[in-house]
Amino acid sequence: MKLYISLLLSLILVSVSKDTLATVYLSPGDFLEEVFAGDVPKPKRIWIKKELKEKIKNILGHDLAILRVKYWRDKQQTVWILDEIGKEKPITTGLVIQAGKVQRLRVLEFRETRGYEIRHSFFTEQFIGIGIDADNNLDHPIDGITGATLSVRAMKRLARLAVLLNAQVTQRD
Amino acid sequence: MDAVYRRKMQRRRFWSTWHRRFGLIISIVVIAWVITGISLNHTDSMDLARNYVSNTWILDMYAIKQPERIIHYKKGDDWFSEIDQQLFFNQTRLDILSGKLKGVVADQAGYVLLIGNTLVWLTQQGKVIEKFTKLDGVPEKLQSIGQSASGEIWIKNGVDLFLSSHEDAVWSKREFSDEIRWSQPMTGPEELHQKVIEQYRGRVLTLEQLLLDIHSGRVIGMSGVLLMDLISVMLLFLAFTGIWLWWARRS
Numbered sequence: 434m435k436l437y438i439s440l441l442l443s444l445i446l447v448s449v450s451k452d453t454l455a456t457v458y459l460s461p462g463d464f465l466e467e468v469f470a471g472d473v474p475k476p477k478r479i480w481i482k483k484e485l486k487e488k489i490k491n492i493l494g495h496d497l498a499i500l501r502v503k504y505w506r507d508k509q510q511t512v513w514i515l516d517e518i519g520k521e522k523p524i525t526t527g528l529v530i531q532a533g534k535v536q537r538l539r540v541l542e543f544r545e546t547r548g549y550e551i552r553h554s555f556f557t558e559q560f561i562g563i564g565i566d567a568d569n570n571l572d573h574p575i576d577g578i579t580g581a582t583l584s585v586r587a588m589k590r591l592a593r594l595a596v597l598l599n600a601q602v603t604q605r606d
Numbered sequence: 607m608d609a610v611y612r613r614k615m616q617r618r619r620f621w622s623t624w625h626r627r628f629g630l631i632i633s634i635v636v637i638a639w640v641i642t643g644i645s646l647n648h649t650d651s652m653d654l655a656r657n658y659v660s661n662t663w664i665l666d667m668y669a670i671k672q673p674e675r676i677i678h679y680k681k682g683d684d685w686f687s688e689i690d691q692q693l694f695f696n697q698t699r700l701d702i703l704s705g706k707l708k709g710v711v712a713d714q715a716g717y718v719l720l721i722g723n724t725l726v727w728l729t730q731q732g733k734v735i736e737k738f739t740k741l742d743g744v745p746e747k748l749q750s751i752g753q754s755a756s757g758e759i760w761i762k763n764g765v766d767l768f769l770s771s772h773e774d775a776v777w778s779k780r781e782f783s784d785e786i787r788w789s790q791p792m793t794g795p796e797e798l799h800q801k802v803i804e805q806y807r808g809r810v811l812t813l814e815q816l817l818l819d820i821h822s823g824r825v826i827g828m829s830g831v832l833l834m835d836l837i838s839v840m841l842l843f844l845a846f847t848g849i850w851l852w853w854a855r856r857s
Contacts, residue, residue, distance in 0.1 A: 462741055476742060476775070498702040500729070501736040503775075514741075516702075521655050521812075523702075546655070583650060 455525070455542040458552055461514045464527040464541055465505060468512050476503040479602055492569055492593045493517065504602060510536060511602060513595045519584035520545050526591050530599035535560040535592050548584030556585070565596045618854055625847040632837045632844070642821040649814050659816050660808035667825075670810050672803045678794030679710040681717055684732075685798055686710045689806045693721065695732035697801045699809070702734055709751035709789030711759050718759055718772055720751040720789075725761070727772050742775045752788035760786050 465473045478501050481489065489497050498516070505512040510531045516523035522544035529537040538560040540552040550556065556578060563573045571593060577585045649655060659665065673690040680686075687694040688707035694700065705722035712718075716729040725744055727735040738744050747763040751770075754760065759770040761777065767786075768777045794802075816825070823830030 465741070478736070478775075499734045499736055501727075503736070503742070520650070 455544045456549070457542050459527070459539060459541050461525065461527065461541055464514070464539060465512065468510075468527075468529055468537070469505070469507065474505055474507055476505050477602070478503050479598065479605070485597075485601060488569060488597060489594060492597065493590055497594075502598060504598065506602070511599045513598060514541070515591050515594060517587040517591050517594075519548055519587040524551075524584060524587055526588065528591065528595035530595055533596060533600060533603075534562050534564045535596065537561065538588065538592060540588075545584060548578075548581035550578045550581045551584045551588055557588075560588070560592050563592065565593050569593055569597055614854075618851065621847050622851055625844060625851060628840045628844055628847075632840050635834070635837050636841075638820060642817045645817050646814070646821060654814035654817065655812050657813040658809050659811040659813060660804075664816065665807050665811065668811055670807055672806060676794075676799065676802065677707055677791045678798065679707065679789060679791055680794075681710050681712050684717070684730075685794060686717075686719065687794065687798065687802045688721075689802055692806055692809065693719075694802050694805065695728070697798060697805070698732060699805060700732065700734070703737075708749065711751055711753045711789055713757075713759060713772075718751065718770070720748055720761065723748050725751075725770065725772055736772075738772060738775060743777060745777055745779075750788045752786040754786050762788075 459467075480501050481497055481499075486496065502513070502515075510529050513528045513530070514525065515528065516525050518524070524540060524545065525542035527537075527539045527541050528535060538557045540557065543549050543552060556576075559575050563571055563575075566572045571589060575585070575589055645652060645654065675688075675690070677688045678685055685694075685696055686707060687697075691704050691706060692699065693703045693705075693707060703719075703721060703726060705724065708720040708722075710717055710719050713727075715727070715735065716731075717727075719726040719728060723740070723744065723746060725738040727738070729735060740746060745761065745763055745766065745768050748761050749764060750762050752760050752762075759772070761768050761770050766779050767782050769780045770777050819825040823832075823834035826833075
């Protein structure tokens with residue numbers, strides 16, 4: 434009884450404050466090799482300035498954790514390797530954008546305890562051909578996966594982010 | 607007839623008494639099961655996996671101790687700390703970063719950290735500008751980061767020296783030409799040291815894990831698990847005796 438009361442009291446006393454090895458499905462280097470068929474260009478970079486920062490915050494619900502984002506580009510496509518937290522740990526994802534649409538989305542490294550079903554092609558292939566509308570929302574719905582809601586949401590956010598960043602760099606370059 | 611009826615009533619009283627006793631004994635655990643079970647069913651909406659237990663008594667009970675390796679580097683007025691691959695900038699956790707801190711140098715924008723084999727460029731406020739890895743051409747097996755008197759940033763592995771131009775993401779192999787002061791860890795102030803340890807211990811055990819361990823009995827070790835097994839069997843007993851008593855009363 435004493436133990437039970439102590440545990441209950443302890444639960445009340447726990448304070449709210451806010452890492453594990455990643456499961457690597459494909460290394461970022463191998464992903465780039467695959468996309469560029471072995472001829473990987475030198476990475477380019479985009480600074481996240483004020484206006485873009487706001488748009489990104491609207492998509493992610495938080496600031497991007499870095500101030501300069503690297504990407505790889507050839508004549509047809511831009512490639513982004515981005516991290517976003519699903520539940521508690523970042524999911525590293527590779528995205529290929531062509532003509533403002535997602536051409537490929539691949540989960541590269543997964544660190545969460547649940548939601549790894551998003552790595553399967555039945556889920557990731559839904560993103561092919563999807564872009565964003567004027568409000569930076571995906572222009573087509575994506576079917577979720579039961580029990581992987583937060584990871585699915587993270588992937589949707591990253592797809593929106595990559596298309597937005599692609600638009601920025603294609604305008605600029 | 608009376609004797610048969612008396613035996614029947616005695617049997618019913620016996621099972622009824624034990625039904626009540628078992629019910630009372632396991633009620634405390636059932637309450638804990640219900641509270642923890644409902645909470646665990648709503649772990650996402652209650653954000654249990656992102657909330658950490660910082661209560662010292664519970665952390666001690668889990669034997670969560672501080673690691674022996676706590677490293678501090680100082681640059682200007684700013685302190686950079688690493689404890690079990692968790693990184694801190696002036697006591698503030700750098701969530702986006704993890705790994706072994708091997709050195710810190712200053713540049714015009716802020717700082718450059720060597721963490722594992724990754725170079726991390728930070729602002730003076732501790733915001734990450736960019737992380738450089740082998741994808742950017744960072745040399746492998748890096749050991750140290752240092753700075754020449756003129757402010758050039760150098761990195762070295764066991765064999766070669768490289769001049770770092772992280773702004774342009776270029777690392778060129780060079781011969782040693784100037785005196786380089788390699789970044790060295792130092793003893794941090796006791797207050798910083800304790801604060802970092804406190805934050806480390808407060809980021810090990812999630813509320814979700816604690817609830818799961820209370821739910822399964824693991825919170826008090828294997829004996830707790832066996833106790834929960836026993837209580838589960840007692841619950842089964844309650845279910846059977848409950849049905850039997852209801853049926854006997856009906857008939």
